[in-house]
Amino acid sequence: xxxxxxxxxxxxxxxxxxxxxxxxxxxxxxxxxxxxxxxxxxxxxxxxxxxxxxxxxxxxxxxxxxxxxxxxxxxxxxxxxxxxxxxxxxxxxxxxxxxxxxxxxxxxxxxxxxxxxxxxxxxxxxxxxxxxxxxxxxxxxxxxxxxxxxxxxxxxxxxxxxxxxxxxxxxxxxxxxxxxxxxxxxxxxxxxxxxxxxxxxxxxxxxxxxxxxxxxxxxxxxxxxxxxxxxxxxxxxxxxxxxxxxxxxxxxxxxxxxxxxxxxxxxxxxxxxxxxxxxxxxxxxxxxxxxxxxxxxxxxxxxxxxxxxxxxxxxxxxxxxxxxxxxxxxxxxxxxxxxxxxxxxxxxxxxxxxxxxxxxxxxxxxxxxxxxxxxxxxxxxxxxxxxxxxxxxxxxxxxxxxxxxxxxxxxxxxxxxxxxxxxxxxxxxxxxxxxxxxxxxxxxxxxxxxxxxxxxxxxxxxxxxxxxxxxxxxxxxxxxxxxxxxxxxxxxxxxxxxxxxxxxxxxxxxxxxxxxxxxxxx
Numbered sequence: 001x002x003x004x005x006x007x008x009x010x011x012x013x014x015x016x017x018x019x020x021x022x023x024x025x026x027x028x029x030x031x032x033x034x035x036x037x038x039x040x041x042x043x044x045x046x047x048x049x050x051x052x053x054x055x056x057x058x059x060x061x062x063x064x065x066x067x068x069x070x071x072x073x074x075x076x077x078x079x080x081x082x083x084x085x086x087x088x089x090x091x092x093x094x095x096x097x098x099x100x101x102x103x104x105x106x107x108x109x110x111x112x113x114x115x116x117x118x119x120x121x122x123x124x125x126x127x128x129x130x131x132x133x134x135x136x137x138x139x140x141x142x143x144x145x146x147x148x149x150x151x152x153x154x155x156x157x158x159x160x161x162x163x164x165x166x167x168x169x170x171x172x173x174x175x176x177x178x179x180x181x182x183x184x185x186x187x188x189x190x191x192x193x194x195x196x197x198x199x200x201x202x203x204x205x206x207x208x209x210x211x212x213x214x215x216x217x218x219x220x221x222x223x224x225x226x227x228x229x230x231x232x233x234x235x236x237x238x239x240x241x242x243x244x245x246x247x248x249x250x251x252x253x254x255x256x257x258x259x260x261x262x263x264x265x266x267x268x269x270x271x272x273x274x275x276x277x278x279x280x281x282x283x284x285x286x287x288x289x290x291x292x293x294x295x296x297x298x299x300x301x302x303x304x305x306x307x308x309x310x311x312x313x314x315x316x317x318x319x320x321x322x323x324x325x326x327x328x329x330x331x332x333x334x335x336x337x338x339x340x341x342x343x344x345x346x347x348x349x350x351x352x353x354x355x356x357x358x359x360x361x362x363x364x365x366x367x368x369x370x371x372x373x374x375x376x377x378x379x380x381x382x383x384x385x386x387x388x389x390x391x392x393x394x395x396x397x398x399x400x401x402x403x404x405x406x407x408x409x410x411x412x413x414x415x416x417x418x419x420x421x422x423x424x425x426x427x428x429x430x431x432x433x434x435x436x437x438x439x440x441x442x443x444x445x446x447x448x449x450x451x452x453x454x455x456x457x458x459x460x461x462x463x464x465x466x467x468x469x470x471x472x473x474x475x476x477x478x479x480x481x482x483x484x485x486x487x488x489x490x491x492x493x494x495x496x497x498x499x500x501x502x503x504x505x506x507x508x509x510x511x512x513x514x515x516x517x518x519x520x521x522x
Contacts, residue, residue: 002016002017003015003016003107005058005484005497005498005499005500006055006497007488007495007497007498010059010486010487011057011059012057012058012059012060012484012485012498013055013056013057013058013059014041014055014056014058014107014109014120015053015054015055015056016053016054016055016056016122017051017052017053018051018052018053018054018124022124022126023124023125023126024052024123024124024125025097025100025123025124025125026123027095027096028095028096028097028100028121028123029043029045029054029123031094031095031096032096032121032123033045035094037087037090037094038086038087038090039083039084039085039086039087039088039089039090039117039118039119040087040090040091040101040118040119040120040121041056041057041058041109041118041119041120041121042056042057043055043056043057043121044057054122054123056120058109058118058484059484059486060111060465060466060467060484060485060486061109061110061111061118061484062109062110062112062467062483062484063105063106063107063108063109063110063499064080064105064106064108064109064110064117065105065106066444066470066483067080067110067112068080068105068141068145069444070146070444071146071147071148071149072145072146072147072148073147073148073150073151074148074151074152074155074181075115076110076115077145077147077155078115078155078178078181078182079110079114079115079116079117080108080110080115080117081138081159081174081178082117082175082178083108083110083116083117083118083119084103084108084117084119085171085174085175085178086175087101087118087119087121088101088134088171089171089172089175091121096121096123099130099131100121100122100123100124100130101119101120101121101122102119102120102121102122103119103132103134103137105141107119107120108120109484111466112448112450112453112466112467113450113453113466133169134169134171135163135166135168135169138159138163138169138174139160139163142156142159142160142163155181158177158181159177162174162177289310290303290306290307290310292307295307425522426439426440426441427439427440427473427478427519427520427521427522428440428520429456429471429510429517429518429519429520430517430518430519430520431515431516431517432516432517432518433515433516437520438456438517440471440473440478442455442473443472443473443474444470444471444472444473445470445471445472445473446467446470447464447468447469447470447471447512448464448465448466448467448468448469448483449461449462449464449465449466449468450466450467453466453467454466454467458512458515461513461514461515463486463487463513463514463515464485464487464512464513464515465483465484465485465486465487465513467483467484467485468482468483468485468489468512468513469481469482469483469485469489469510469512470483471504472501477503478503478504478519478521479501479502479503479504480496480501480502480504480510481499481500481501481502482496482497482498482499482500483498483499484498484499485498485512485513486513487512487513487514488513489510489511489512490510490511491504491508491509491510491511492508492509493509493511504519505519505521506519506520506521506522507519507520
């Protein structure tokens with residue numbers, strides 16, 4: 001089977017040139033070209049004179065061989081296996097010989113975003129026996145693939161157990177196993193598959209709002225209580241009492257209420273009463289302390305006069321300064337010979353009396369003595385002080401006790417014999433748009449806009465394909481490979497064919513769609 005890739009505009013095709021000795025299965029070819037079959041790549045047949053070509057659209061897909069490079073997670077593996085099983089079951093539905101499907105990872109193509117996989121059907125009648133043991137094929141994939149350890153790898157054991165226990169491989173049974181894993185994954189993530197959705201209300205929005213408003217406007221039912229009738233004078237009295245209590249002042253009992261039989265006379269502590277047992281408003285205002293807040297709420301002449309008298313009384317109360325008491329242990333010059341100082345509660349270094357000095361004598365200030373420095377013999381050798389070195393023009397080295405820094409910052413140690421800034425030999429790409437340096441630090445470095453698959457993610461350019469190109473490092477030599485991108489890959493201005501490795505040199509200009517890069521080897 002001699003296949004090659006061709007680019008036609010934005011599409012990439014896997015092409016097979018029909019040989020003169022080949023016999024075409026017209027029924028299978030008609031089914032492929034006239035139907036969109038699940039699991040099989042879209043196919044078209046072209047003829048130019050005597051040359052016949054079968055073309056398969058694999059745009060924006062990469063081979064499963066490349067798709068399985070590196071760690072493979074559950075989504076990738078199940079997507080590929082489901083695509084293979086769908087292709088085998090669809091072949092039976094469309095009366096296509098299942099043996100005409102190519103079971104080879106190089107001719108299976110997957111979408112890196114959705115993991116949907118399509119296979120190639122080769123509608124050529126051949127005398128070769130192309131029957132493949134599908135059970136052994138899947139086992140080989142399971143034992144040769146590196147799985148992502150961050151996933152729950154229980155699905156790997158389930159697949160292997162089924163492949164080992166099945167006496168004959170059945171695509172339908174295998175598909176049921178794969179679907180059961182999807183249901184288990186949905187249950188683990190908290191989702192419930194095939195859960196019925198509750199029907200939504202069909203009532204108009206206006207009706208719903210009106211019902212809500214009616215419920216909100218409905219009066220609340222409260223137990224009945226007997227209403228107490230009060231006179232306007234009593235209401236005014238109650239309101240005044242509430243205001244007084246809010247201001248923190250006890251309301252005075254008015255004279256009219258004191259003499260009335262309905263309101264017994266109340267004795268308020270600290271208030272002066274007349275012979276009749278009443279208190280005038282002026283005396284009442286004078287006896288209590290009126291705040292400015294209360295004056296603003298209950299302003300009248302009596303309260304204003306009481307507030308003014310209260311302020312003047314506070315100003316008139318001038319406290320005389322306390323008699324200065326000399327500090328203990330201190331003797332002023334004027335009384336040095338008349339009074340004896342009290343005993344010192346603590347010693348002041350600059351004013352301590354010398355031994356034998358009388359208390360009545362002036363205190364002689366003594367300069368503090370420096371602390372005694374231990375002799376070098378008393379200091380351990382590893383803590384022996386180092387004599388400082390005077391920095392001169394001929395000796396600019398700075399000593400920090402143990403390590404001498406030569407041409408470095410304080411606190412660091414310069415290793416002699418090693419270059420300060422070694423030149424990195426790792427190749428990198430220089431992105432012209434942003435000036436970013438992209439280190440090519442993997443044997444196969446993927447570039448595209450599918451974050452979960454590529455090594456360098458380009459999010460700000462919609463012309464880039466999900467898997468656009470790979471930079472391959474093989475024994476120090478770099479190659480670029482276009483992975484069936486939509487807008488193609490260019491090297492030094494020339495478009496390169498898809499799935500063909502093109503060697504790169506230092507300074508090569510690489511364009512992915514309309515995004516420019518430059519390769520730097522050093």
